[in-house]
Amino acid sequence: MTDTASETNLLQPGQLIARGVCRLLASHDFWCLEEFVPARGLRMDVMAIGPKGELWCVECKSSRADFMSDTKWQGYLDYCDRFFWAVDPEFPVDLLPAQSGLILADAWGGEILRYPDVSRLAGARRKAMTLKLARDTARRLQALRDPAGPSALL
């Protein structure tokens, strides 16, 4: 196991859930970018893209307070085909809107408990989001692979 305690200690509670979500979604052949910005002022915890270009947004909540203070999540609905909450097993899930998807997750993985209905993006929005996801992900990858290069300075 390379899952050291020191590694998980560096992450915030919401980031630990996000890591588990990314592992879970990978097993569904959905690939993720964390902290994706679909439009100015919005920052999704996780955006995932599926084999047919499906775009799923997952917001990770580590506590009741974390959820109650989120005033932006409805804005994300316009930028994804499905919207999920991801919470740890202690979270009071009755707080969450029943029409949203629901994932239980911790730092090591998770499970999809409820699928939301699909609200398919229009073609132009999907195209723009897929392009932005491709470019943002490539920039992020380049910054990690070549930390002395220009992408790491952005």
Next chain:
Amino acid sequence: MTDTASETNLLQPGQLIARGVCRLLASHDFWCLEEFVPARGLRMDVMAIGPKGELWCVECKSSRADFMSDTKWQGYLDYCDRFFWAVDPEFPVDLLPAQSGLILADAWGGEILRYPDVSRLAGARRKAMTLKLARDTARRLQALRDPAGPSALL
């Protein structure tokens, strides 16, 4: 400088050129994935995606022999809007097809010497390539960020 000699020593000559190409293209707001597989049996050294979704393929050649033994490059033309060769300054550039683009590069950066004509991809192909680029890049990023996760096992 974090560009240590030990870092560059780990890369093959073609990979060093590719690193410089990625730095160069980043300065043009094109973001890259190395060793992109557009279709079975094809592996581009660098695929780059621009702000309007432009797809540029760059093949990196470190020597005459490296170029002469490449039997696949014409297959890449069907998967990009522009095709470039990237070579180091010692390369005999007269060998290269005049209609291709030309980049001079080393491990630290480069310069675009010649733009090829644009041969725009059809919409369906562009859509498929952009989706594959987004997903492959996200999978690669996840493997780097979370080496204990499932993506690192692929």
